[in-house]
Amino acid sequence: AQSVTQLDSHVSVSEGTPVLLRCNYSSSYSPSLFWYVQHPNKGLQLLLKYTSAATLVKGINGFEAEFKKSETSFHLTKPSAHMSDAAEYFCVVRSGGGADGLTFGKGTHLIIQP
């Protein structure tokens, strides 16, 4: 079984300040981990993914995430927030142990204050 916990349902930061979106996971197998972003009334866009290579993963739009096995975490960060980053962010786990589908967290709504 696998699960994902996004620790904050809403995060609000000022434009130009750092962003931290927290994610913890559990998986019976070596997982692949993803972050997706969803803008209002849009589908999901992949930001980045971890697949057992480098533990620090760089994605699009300046985002990155670090896989920490000892903490079972995969937090998403960005050094400087931009207004266009306002969206819903989903942490996702995909386990190699059986079902091929993704398990999503409940999402974190990122608000950017001007």
Add this chain to the structure above:
Amino acid sequence: DTGVSQNPRHKITKRGQNVTFRCDPISEHNRLYWYRQTLGQGPEFLTYFQNEAQLEKSRLLSDRFSAERPKGSFSTLEIQRTEQGDSAMYLCASSPQSGVSGNTIYFGEGSWLTVV
């Protein structure tokens, strides 16, 4: 190209009616997935296909739901006798290879269903 294409993008239907959504995956992607997303929640897995074979169905997929992928290309998701609780966004996704958990799954923009 083309990403994953879904239609219709929006559908309003009366309770009890049947609705069908279509998904065209990215060319040559042999895996196709359906997810459901309700307001304020993350997407929930419904089912997936490897080519034309439906390999797994979630318990969320009641008897009123049926999905097909007859030729291993596009897929349809039909909901019979719709209920208000079926109101959600239905997301289709595809991925390029089987059995490799790291392969990216690409999503369409979703089909919104409102049952009145």
